[in-house]
Amino acid sequence: MTRTKVIILGAGPAGLGAAWQLAKQQRAHVTVLEQRDDVGGNAGSFDLQGLSVDFGSHRLHPSCQPRILDDLRELLGPDLLDRPRHGRIRLGGKWIHFPLKATDLLLNLPWPFRIGVAWDTFRGILPRAKTTADPTFASILQQGLGATICREFYFPYAVKIWGQPPQELSAVQAQRRVSASSLMKMIRKIFGLKVDTATAGKGRFFYPRGGFGQISRAIADAARQAGADIHLSATARKIQLGSPHRVEVEHDGTTTTLEADYLWSTIPISVLPRLITDDVPQAVIDASKNNLSRAMVLIYLVLDQDQFTPFDAHYFPGADIRITRLSEPKNYSDHSDPVGRTILCAELPCNVGDELWQASDDTLGQLVKDALAQCGLPISAPVSHVTTKRLPQAYPIYLNGYEKHFHVLDDWASGLKNVLSFGRQGLFAHDNTHHALAMAYAAAECLHQDGSFDADQWRRHRDEFESHVVED
Numbered sequence: 001m002t003r004t005k006v007i008i009l010g011a012g013p014a015g016l017g018a019a020w021q022l023a024k025q026q027r028a029h030v031t032v033l034e035q036r037d038d039v040g041g042n043a044g045s046f047d048l049q050g051l052s053v054d055f056g057s058h059r060l061h062p063s064c065q066p067r068i069l070d071d072l073r074e075l076l077g078p079d080l081l082d083r084p085r086h087g088r089i090r091l092g093g094k095w096i097h098f099p100l101k102a103t104d105l106l107l108n109l110p111w112p113f114r115i116g117v118a119w120d121t122f123r124g125i126l127p128r129a130k131t132t133a134d135p136t137f138a139s140i141l142q143q144g145l146g147a148t149i150c151r152e153f154y155f156p157y158a159v160k161i162w163g164q165p166p167q168e169l170s171a172v173q174a175q176r177r178v179s180a181s182s183l184m185k186m187i188r189k190i191f192g193l194k195v196d197t198a199t200a201g202k203g204r205f206f207y208p209r210g211g212f213g214q215i216s217r218a219i220a221d222a223a224r225q226a227g228a229d230i231h232l233s234a235t236a237r238k239i240q241l242g243s244p245h246r247v248e249v250e251h252d253g254t255t256t257t258l259e260a261d262y263l264w265s266t267i268p269i270s271v272l273p274r275l276i277t278d279d280v281p282q283a284v285i286d287a288s289k290n291n292l293s294r295a296m297v298l299i300y301l302v303l304d305q306d307q308f309t310p311f312d313a314h315y316f317p318g319a320d321i322r323i324t325r326l327s328e329p330k331n332y333s334d335h336s337d338p339v340g341r342t343i344l345c346a347e348l349p350c351n352v353g354d355e356l357w358q359a360s361d362d363t364l365g366q367l368v369k370d371a372l373a374q375c376g377l378p379i380s381a382p383v384s385h386v387t388t389k390r391l392p393q394a395y396p397i398y399l400n401g402y403e404k405h406f407h408v409l410d411d412w413a414s415g416l417k418n419v420l421s422f423g424r425q426g427l428f429a430h431d432n433t434h435h436a437l438a439m440a441y442a443a444a445e446c447l448h449q450d451g452s453f454d455a456d457q458w459r460r461h462r463d464e465f466e467s468h469v470v471e472d
């Protein structure tokens, strides 16, 4: 019997996870096409002056499905470190431990913030009239968490992360992004009175010794060993649907065509219609233009000192500081090497093509230095090098009414025979790596040894994915 052939677009965690599971379980022969010269997608790493650095702060959260975590433990062995979280968030001009700790909050929160939250908690207990207007990110959080946390934290943070006023964002953004939906739930969580699956392992994270991208590299190696082909610097340029599907691949200036029974795509769902040569309905093309992603510039500063601070990450929700987060990769894996050098990675959300996206490394490096000086963290060591990376698709933006556009795309893609779109970009889901891997495992399960795909089972998995809540 001839083996089922699957082409997977994208070698991020979703594409690699699916390739590995399909190859290991001998469900199909798999070819993965990745446009970059390395695997890992947004969850990858690269080497910078002797240190492995990630595309922004990445942690593997303990809420990862146990079977996936077991697999990763087996692949990475002692390299998968179990680390305590040690971050800080800047609230009202003060530094508070992040994740939030009860004692730190009680001792260090500015008084106006404490009084505001106490008042909001009291008001939250009183019966309130239900609002009749359509819920938005702003109204859901305002109702659940009160005015103070919204004003001081979530609302300015939302404007920085998604570039939109909170009133313009869909309620879905609040459901997917904010794990504590009410002040009482948040208080119970902070004071340790509530332990659920999302908070299990709270205060800890897993991190590979060789950088977050080691997860994807290990999965890619395992997939290759099981027989999968992974082509790097290979961009899918054209897709001709049929039996078999034909994918035109550009690789180092040469164009080749590959054929397969199934096409599994983890690239942005809004890009897929542009690659397909068959008739794509105008409504789908229009919807793809309305499916928006926020971009990000990552600014790396190489400092001639052992350590900048002992903290793994600093979070900046306030409107006064332009970056949203600063991480120090050395502190994630507790490396002491290289001696006399550390790296900072600043996250600056923006839009593709805007002023920040186009700014020079020097300008962006200065922006980070100024921001840190402004909040009392001046860089005093010499900065020997500044470099930047740009992510066109960092975060999905769920504007009010975005579902309308997404459903047009999703219904169209779901109706294509033997095509599957999944992963963070493929389902336009603000998901973590362990969620992308969960999608990959679920997809592989649905492809049976006889080459048939269980669409009903996939629909049930899609319902499960709706419960994913992203963790920072």
Ligand SMILES: Cc1cc2nc3c(=O)[nH]c(=O)nc-3n(C[C@H](O)[C@H](O)[C@H](O)COP(=O)(O)OP(=O)(O)OC[C@H]3O[C@@H](n4cnc5c(N)ncnc54)[C@H](O)[C@@H]3O)c2cc1C
Residues within 6 Å of the ligand: 009, 010, 011, 012, 013, 014, 015, 033, 034, 035, 036, 040, 041, 042, 043, 044, 055, 056, 057, 058, 059, 060, 061, 234, 235, 236, 237, 266, 267, 268, 296, 347, 391, 393, 394, 395, 422, 423, 424, 425, 426, 431, 432, 433, 434, 436, 471, 472
């Ligand atoms: C700043 C930031 C911080 C994050 N922090 C965390 C964290 O702490 N913990 C966590 O678990 N997750 C975190 N995430 C999320 C994590 O990065 C994603 O969940 C994960 O990368 C999703 O994997 P994926 O395979 O679905 O998509 P991606 O990683 O986006 O992979 C898609 C791949 O498709 C490729 N591609 C696109 N077009 C083509 C084409 N035409 N041909 C071939 N290849 C193509 C891309 O190059 C890419 O490699 C963070 C994300 C960001 C942006």
